[in-house]
Amino acid sequence: MDHFNYRNGQLHAEDVPLAQVAERFGTPCYVYSRATLERHFHAFDQALGDHPHLICYAVKANSNLAVLNVLARLGAGFDIVSQGELERVIQAGGDPARVVFSGVAKQEGEMARALELDIKCFNVESRAELKRLNAVAGKLGKLAPVSLRVNPDVDARTHPYISTGLKDNKFGIAASEALDAYRQAASLEHLDVVGMDCHIGSQLTELSPFLDALDRLLLLIERLEAEGIKLDHLDLGGGLGVTYRDETPPAPADYAKALLERLADKRGAHKPLTLLFEPGRAIAANAGVLLTRVEFLKPGETRHFAIVDAAMNDLIRPALYQAWQAIIPVEQRSSQETQRYDVVGPVCETGDFLGKGRELAIAPGDLLAIRSAGAYGFVMASNYNSRPRAAEVMVDGGEAYLVRAREAFSLLWAGEALLPESAGASHGEDS
Ligand SMILES: Cc1ncc(COP(=O)(O)O)c(C=O)c1O
Numbered sequence: 001m002d003h004f005n006y007r008n009g010q011l012h013a014e015d016v017p018l019a020q021v022a023e024r025f026g027t028p029c030y031v032y033s034r035a036t037l038e039r040h041f042h043a044f045d046q047a048l049g050d051h052p053h054l055i056c057y058a059v060k061a062n063s064n065l066a067v068l069n070v071l072a073r074l075g076a077g078f079d080i081v082s083q084g085e086l087e088r089v090i091q092a093g094g095d096p097a098r099v100v101f102s103g104v105a106k107q108e109g110e111m112a113r114a115l116e117l118d119i120k121c122f123n124v125e126s127r128a129e130l131k132r133l134n135a136v137a138g139k140l141g142k143l144a145p146v147s148l149r150v151n152p153d154v155d156a157r158t159h160p161y162i163s164t165g166l167k168d169n170k171f172g173i174a175a176s177e178a179l180d181a182y183r184q185a186a187s188l189e190h191l192d193v194v195g196m197d198c199h200i201g202s203q204l205t206e207l208s209p210f211l212d213a214l215d216r217l218l219l220l221i222e223r224l225e226a227e228g229i230k231l232d233h234l235d236l237g238g239g240l241g242v243t244y245r246d247e248t249p250p251a252p253a254d255y256a257k258a259l260l261e262r263l264a265d266k267r268g269a270h271k272p273l274t275l276l277f278e279p280g281r282a283i284a285a286n287a288g289v290l291l292t293r294v295e296f297l298k299p300g301e302t303r304h305f306a307i308v309d310a311a312m313n314d315l316i317r318p319a320l321y322q323a324w325q326a327i328i329p330v331e332q333r334s335s336q337e338t339q340r341y342d343v344v345g346p347v348c349e350t351g352d353f354l355g356k357g358r359e360l361a362i363a364p365g366d367l368l369a370i371r372s373a374g375a376y377g378f379v380m381a382s383n384y385n386s387r388p389r390a391a392e393v394m395v396d397g398g399e400a401y402l403v404r405a406r407e408a409f410s411l412l413w414a415g416e417a418l419l420p421e422s423a424g425a426s427h428g429e430d431s
């Protein structure tokens with residue numbers, strides 16, 4: 001569900017016609033809907049009802065400051081994977097006490113900064129990380145709250161590049177090793193064991209892998225309790241999928257209900273564990289579109305190309321995962337005949353496509369919207385081909401705000417330097 005709809009043949013974001021946004025801010029341009037972001041956050045938050053919980057939005061999905069700010073104002077927590085994401089959360093008004101820090105290779109400096117800000121929890125992914133965190137916390141005279149990310153070896157049945165909960169994946173601590181790792185954590189002086197977490201993959205469209213993972217974690221929690229290691233929270237990660245085309249993922253309410261029921265079944269009268277979730281895509285994907293303009297139509301012998309001004313450097317999901325995202329005209333035309341196009345960008349790679357074989361009625365100069373681009377869109381953009389990054393706009397009711405300007409060309413060489421004139425003087429000389 002989102003707030004991108006046609007009215008009088010014009011695609012709108014909330015009450016703003018997208019053609020107007022393109023006119024004002026240029027293309028390519030990401031457009032986000034505040035109302036959709038809010039609705040998606042509430043869907044999770046309300047689904048948990050009275051059960052103690054915290055929704056920690058996964059910043060990696062979309063780390064635009066305005067997006068983070070919208071969520072911070074709703075009282076969201078945040079799941080981060082780098083100091084960069086932490087600084088963005090703080091800049092956007094997020095509460096560090098609601099931040100959980102995931103990732104397989106946290107550096108000492110990143111740990112120190114997170115400890116200084118007193119974040120809620122470190123989701124630790126290896127024994128070596130436990131030791132490093134203990135040492136950093138010791139040096140700073142801090143007690144680091146930790147949860148161990150357990151790899152439950154559950155098949156998330158998603159794209160192999162975004163499956164994270166299998167033995168073969170680099171993430172987390174194997175379930176078979178977890179008890180021992182918890183004992184180690186509990187023995188380290190500067191660590192405070194507070195939770196357990198897992199994240200088995202992204203774009204999951206079925207409930208069963210989540211439930212299987214939960215069952216495995218609950219077994220471990222029981223064993224830990226028997227040894228006197230008591231946890232306050234259980235973090236079930238993110239991963240809930242969205243509809244890009246015809247997928248039918250469970251709604252956040254059904255997903256939460258199923259997990260709460262399983263928890264009630266298995267934990268009975270135990271003191272309730274606070275539940276944490278780390279949704280990224282389910283909150284942001286359908287809250288954004290990428291606007292692009294048709295530069296040329298290029299008929300070919302075997303296929304026709306619609307060459308647009310957005311490219312794989314702006315949205316890499318189609319090229320990287322063969323992901324399908326809807327591409328629709330911003331202004332509907334009834335008169336033109338449709339044609340099948342490969343929608344491609346200006347980048348010099350055959351892999352630079354945004355969609356293949358799309359039926360469109362378009363002419364050069366027309367605007368297209370690539371849907372479901374609010375998550376893993378701008379954040380994965382690059383400057384490949386020395387292309388500046390697209391603008392980002394947030395729509396709120398009838399207003400459109402520029403929340404990040406299109407990158408200036410000067411940024412493409414900021415921080416670089418030519419070699420000094422003297423360099424290379426000895427080059428090629430006989431020694
Ligand atoms: C640890 C962790 N938490 C949360 C997420 C967010 O996942 P999603 O966007 O699928 O909800 C990810 C990415 O898959 C992740 O690696």
Ligand SMILES: N[C@@H](CCCC[NH3+])C(=O)O
Pocket residue numbers: 060162202203317321375376
């Ligand atoms: N970037 C991926 C999701 C990665 C999830 C991160 N753990 C995508 O666009 O589908």
